[in-house]
Amino acid sequence: MELWVSWATLMCFTHWIALTAADRTVQVDPPTDIHVSDPGHLGHVYIHWTTPASLKNIPECSVRYQLQFYDTYRGDWTGIRTSRLSYSAQFDLMKPIRVRLRTLLRGKCTNGTEIQSEEVELIQEPDLKGTAGSRITGFNCVYYKWEYMDCTWESGPDQPPHSQLYLYYWHREMGESEECPQYLYSDGVRKGCRFPRQSLLEYSDFNVCVNGSSPANALRPAFFSLQVQMHVKPAVVMSLALTEVSNTTLHLEWTMPEGLVPEHCLEYEVETRGGDEAKWYTNMTEETTFEVPSVDQSERICCRVRSRVHNLCADIGFWSDWSQPECMPDPVSDTNQPSQVTYVLDMKLIMALTIVLIVVFLLSLSLWIFRKMWMNRKDLKGVLWTLVSAKDAQINTPTSSPCVL
Known part of the structure; x- marks a missing residue:
């Protein structure tokens, strides 16, 4: 046992001496000539560096580099290790580009251990144009x-009058950036851009820059980088069908929303509501069918469905609009209690009969008034005729002469 401990101690001491000797004989310098080149890909830039002169002629060791850069979109540091002398990354060009590098050396010259250089940092400030x-x-x-993408924006609070905005975009399958294929307007002002599907690329950085000019001065550009598959909004779910399969279960079925969203990329949210309840109950499914429990057969069950791209195809996405509710009539209806439709029809019939009765009453009243007027006219005519006849009789009757004295 004591012999084994002594042997282990001797090996550790020997290893320490080797490391110390390696540290004394090999000096690891950091990379040199660190710079960033912008090929015009709207934020997709290249970071370059060179091997330190002290490490160019060491065949027995491998030289690697540890790169860290600050992701301006995620807001944290990202690190890689590589043997190359360049690396491409995505940055918001309106924010500082921050890069950290160090050299890593390993091999016979270091007795198999990894030796790191000190860290060097590059900070490249943005070239800001125009007012914020x-x-x-x-x-x-x-x-x-999954057919076309609309990108919209609002004018800046200090945007000069008579400004003209331009949108440019780029992805990895394009040689150079291109201008918006179809601008969207509001009151004659550019407020967005429509991209047909053939101009898009899923599962890759899609870079956008919106800049502009005005008679006063240049506008400050805005840079964006997005994954288009994370911005999908499916169409409204159509053709809902709700049928009764048992006394306690209803079967809900629907068709896929129209569009080009792959079937395996969709998930659905089903909401159900019974009777006069205001609250909807939510369930998730990846199928186009759902079994709805129906405990109270006297209640009317209503369902609606919406969809989105689930996390197998995209980390996030937009929900579609809700479908029109589909309701199941009461399985057992009370014949003595009229339905809402019957009630509405009865009310309309009662109103129509009331109007007819009012019209008939007014017509009858008018006829009675005209008849009374006509009868009064005949009576008046008879009275006048009697008076006229009496007057004529009085005129034709002979009278006695007065006495003449």
Whole structure:
């Protein structure tokens, strides 16, 4: 036992001596000539560096580099290890580019251990143009039905009058950036851009820049990088059918929403509501059918469905609009209690009969008044005729002469 401990101690001491000797004989310097090149890909830039001169002629050791850069979109540091002398990454060009590098050396020259250089950092400040308030706000993109994508924005609070905005985009299958294929207007002002599906690329950085100019001065550009598959909004779910399969279960079925969203990428949210309840009860499914429990057969059950791209195809996405509710009539209805439709029809019939009765009453009243007027006219005519006849009789009757004295 004591012999084994002594042997282990000797080996550790020997290893320490070897490391110390390696540290004394090999000096690891950090990379040199660190710089960033921008090929015009709207934020997709290249970081370059060179091997330190002290490490160019060491064949017995491998030289690698540890790169860290600050992701301006995620807001944290990302690190990699590589043997190359360049690396491409995505940055918001309106924010500082921060890069940290160190050299890693390992091999016979270091007795198999890894020796690191000190860390060097590059900070490249952005070239800001235009006032901060001239930059657009509220940039938002929606990939409708996996068929076309609309990106919209609002004018900056300090955007000069008579400004003209331009949108450019780029992805890895494009050689150079291109201008918006179809601008969207509001009151004659550019407020968005529509991208047909053939101009998009899923599962890759899709870079956008919106800049502009005005008679006063340039506008501050805005840079964005997005994954288009995370902005999909499916169409409304159609053709809902609700049928009774038992006394306690209803079967809900629907068809896929129209569009180009793959079937395996969709998930559905089903909401049900019974009777006069205001609350909807939510369930999730990846199928186009759902079994709805119906405990109280006297209640009317209503269902609605919406969809989105689930996390097998995209980390996030937009819910579609809700479908029109589909309701199941009461399985057992009370014949003595009229339905709402019957009640409405009865009310309309009662109103129509009331109007008819009023019209008949008014017509009857009018006829009675005219008849009374006609009868009164005949009586008046008879009275007048009697008076006239009496007057004529009085005129034709002979009278005695007065006495003449």
